[in-house]
Amino acid sequence: MLENSVIEVCNRSVVRVTPSTPIAVAIRAMSDMHTTSVVVCEHGTPAGILTARDLPRLFDSHTDLSIPIEQVMAQPVTTCHGDITLLDALDTMLDKGIRHIPVVNHELQIEGIVSESDIMDSLGSADLMRSQKVVEIMKAKVITLTSEATFAEVMEIFLSKRIGSLVITAADLPVGIITERDLPRLISEHTAPETSAEQIMNRPVIAISVHATAQEALLKMHHAHIHHLLVTDAAGQLKGIITRSCFFHDLGRYLIRKLVSAERRVKALSLLQEEYLPTIENFYLEATENAPYGMLVCKWDTIIYANNSALHMFGHQRKRDLVGSPVETLFDSDVFTDEVDHMLAHEPAISSKTIKLCRQDGSAFTAEVSTTIIAYEGEAATLLTLKDITEQTELEERFRQAQKMEAVGTLAGGIAHDFNNMLAGITANIFLAKRQITDNPDVRQKLTDVETLSFKAAEIVAQLLTFSRKGEVQMKPLAMVPFVKEALKLASIAIPANIRLCSGITDDPLTILGDATQLHQIMINLLNNGRDALSATADPEMHLALAAFVPDEAFQRQHALPAPAAAYAHLSITDNGSGIAPADREKLFEPFFTTKADGEGTGLGLAMVYGAVRSHGGIIDLESSQGHGSTFHIYLPLLEEAAHENDLQTGAELIEGNGEMILLVDDDVRILSATRQMLESMGYRVVTAGNGEEAVALFESNIGRIALVIADIVMPLMGGIEAVIRMKHARAVPALFTTGYGINQSFINDTRIDQSHVIMKPVHPSVLSQRISELLHS
Known part of the structure; x- marks a missing residue:
């Protein structure tokens, strides 16, 4: 791969200008093409170059941007021919400290440009960095500036520090970033020097954990x-x-040059004469000893040679601890099969067999094993080549798990839609039945109970829809005390009877601004987590507490709160189970991290809890003692004044109609019939349509009489949104939209309509009557 030619990987889309081009025009071209360099060409031949890193210098010296670029460009420019190797281009960049090289043909006409990123991508750098950690290659010293700083101060930092990026902070936390790629745009837009960094920074910032691998970081970028x-x-x-330069210099200089040195050495050794054979043998012995993969030689089922990587892989310090051992001690007993026996008995070679192996401490890891038969001291022996792929297989498993979760979400969305439609028909018919039965209170009460259970079922469907909502959050004032009491009743169904579940809940309502679905998931996940921790406890017990909490200075310092709330709702869930090992606490909230056995956990529960708490502006704390139990503390900011919701309640008064005509549109015949009768019983005249096209025709034939349209959003032939838009071309008419899907599904969250006019099925008759009255009289 190092011998590939530059012309195979270079970028052919070069921003090129003539020497007489004004600087402003060149900068505008850089901005429009989203690049960091422009090549100055004279008759097609590179004569100079201007990069984004030069712009702070021009800004600081108040350079007139109307002058020709030839007066400020870097010259002469380093170029290369397209037929040179990546190795040669790499050496040139490292030696000259440059990041871009224009590529020319033999007539010196420009063909393209090659950069650090082009070379790293062509070398498969993600694979080279599988074992590297982020902390090994990152720049620990980060240049920061507060969000109140001016554009002039930003440019001064870029000039004095010669950096590629500047992190913008607020209250010591990163809130944005400005990179050298932004400078052409900012200069070409004539950004005023006094403009604040907050106005020009990129947000939100994208970050990665300090525990991630370099491979994960590069893939994320x-x-x-x-x-x-x-x-x-x-x-x-x-x-x-x-940055990309981190990979290029820290990894490239260290690792790639080692590969280059080895390749060149092998080529040189192949040209040596026979008298240097001992030197060649020593080289191959050294290469084998220091190979990045494990190598074992086995004879008579015994290990007779192990290189340094094999020692490290199995957790040994000295060769004598491994050499001489029976080879079967390295294999997990569960996978020591006839195939492995054949592998060690000089049978035909095996290529890339994935096997579980055991370290000295008994822990298992996954390795890719290849075998071949070699001559060792004149006799046949088996050479095993081992590559640790534990991390790779874990990543693949995480990806498969994520695909499963996405499939579950898609399935949940479809099921929820159908179920909501059925509930809509059920609740409408219950309403009609209650209207017709006035002389039998027992029957009316039973119908009311069925109606209540139907809307409870709708709430459960709403929880199911969280799998398909793609992170929908609906923040509303919410009283925590009644919410937690209700959620605890539902969650306790999943708690075994042998676990004693206690609670201590304050009488104050503790109103917060929150999303009911996310808060329900927090409780469910923490209670399930405590339940699992109690599986081996003799006298299992869980305790849930909810109370007001006023933070003191120590609490604020501990959590580095820039603007703490005056008070919090403090929810705690305690168990007397197995507790959490100190080594696991730091990774506890990372996605896919789990201490449970295979098949017993996804590793997403606590990550979901952490994300939900943070999205509420809250804090999560953990107290745990291994063998004695754990307590999770959740702190959610209280509203300073308990907000009074204006949302319509299901127990509100029914508002009757006055003969107004409503156009009702739904593709489900049963819902259409039941809803029509319900609206007619409220005093409205109703005309119905089974799809959007039919509705538009009905509207046009009754254009002066229809006062309101109620339309399902998702229908065959034409959906409700498109139908109402066509109607409004003829005459303005208020519209109410219904759906059995989640409100924020992409095909429902349409910017052409007011989202406050979208209601979820099933809707309570009193709520529907009030929404209709509001629209008719607005």
Whole structure:
């Protein structure tokens, strides 16, 4: 791969200008093409170059941007021919300290440009960095500036520090970033020097955990199309920054040059004469000893040779601890099969067999094993080549698990839609039955109970829809005490009878601004987590507490709160189970991390809890003693004044109609019939349509009489939104939209309509009557 030619990987889309081009025009071209360099060409031949890193210098010296670029460009420019190797281009960049090289043909005409990123991507750098950690390659010293700083101060920092990015902070936390790629745009837009950094920074910042691998960091940068990635700890504190140059210099200089040196040495040794054979043998012995993968030689089922990587892989310090051992001690007893026996008995070679192996301490790891038969001291022996792929297999399993979760979400969305439609028909018919039965209170009460259970079922469907909502959050004033009491009743169904579940809940309502679905998930996950921790406890017990909490200075310092709330709702869930090992606490809230056995947990529960708490502006704490139990503390900011919801309640008064005509549109015949009768019983005249096209025709034939449209959003032929838009071309008419899907599904969250006019099925008759009255009289 190092011998590939530059022309195979270079970028052919070069921003090129003539020497007489005004600087402003060149900068505008850089901004429009989203690049960091412009090549100055004279008759097609590179004569100079201007990069984004030069712009702070021009800004600081108040350079007139109307002058020709030839007066400020870097010259002469280093170029290369397209037929040179990546190795030669790499050496040139490292030696000259440059990041871009224009590529020319033999007539010196420009063909393209090659950069650090082009070379790293072509070398498969993600694979090279599988074992590297983020903290090994990141820049720990990050240049920061507060959000109140001016654009002039930003440019001064870029000039004096010669950096590629500047992190913008507020209250010591990263809130944005400005990179050298932004400078062409900012200058070409004539950004005023006094403009604040907050106005021009990129947000939100994209970050990665300090525990991530370099491979994960590079893949995240690829997927997000960014060149700078912040490194933060679990509390969101800035620990470093990763740039493309980090990979190029720290990894490239160390690892790639080693590969280059080895390749060149092998080529040189192949040309040596026979008298240097001992030197060649020593080289191969050294290469084998220091190979990045494990190598074992086995004879008579015994290990007779192990290189340094094999020692490290199995957790040994000295060769004599491994050499001489029976080879079967390395294999997990569960996978020591006839195939492995054949592998060690000089049978035909095995290529890339995935097997579980055992370290000295008994822990297992996954390895890719290849075998071949070699001559060792004149006799046949088996050479095993071992590559540790534990991390790779874990990533693949996480990806498969994520795909499963996405499939579950899609299935949940479809099931919820159908179920909501059925509930809509049931509740409408219950309403009609109650209207017709006035002389039998027992029957009316039973119908009311069925109606209540139907809307409870709708709430459960709403929880199911969280799998398909793609992170929908609906923040509303919410009283925690009644909410927690109700959620505890539902969650206790999943708690075994042998676990004593106690609670201590304050009488104050404790109103917060929250999303009911996310808060329900927090309780469910924490209670389930406590339940699982009690599986081996003799006298299992869980305790839930909810009370007001006023933070003191120590609490604020501990959690580095820039603007703490005056008071919090403090929810705690305690168990007397197995507790959490100290080594696991730091990774506890990371996605896919789990201490449960295979098949017993996804590793997403506590990550979901952490994300939900943070999205509410809250704090999560953990107290745990291994063998004695754990307590999770959740702190959610209280509203300073308990807000009074204006949302319509299901127990509100029914508002009758006055003969107004409503156009009702739904593709479900049963819902259409039941809802029509319900509206007619309220005093409205109703015309119905089974799809959007039919509704538009009905509207046009009754254009002066229809006072309101109620339409389902998702229908065949034409949906409700498109139908209402066509109607409004003929005459303005108020509309109410219904759906059995989640409100924030992409096909429902349409910017052409007012989202406050969208209601979920099933809707309570009194709520529907009030929404109709509001629209008719607005």
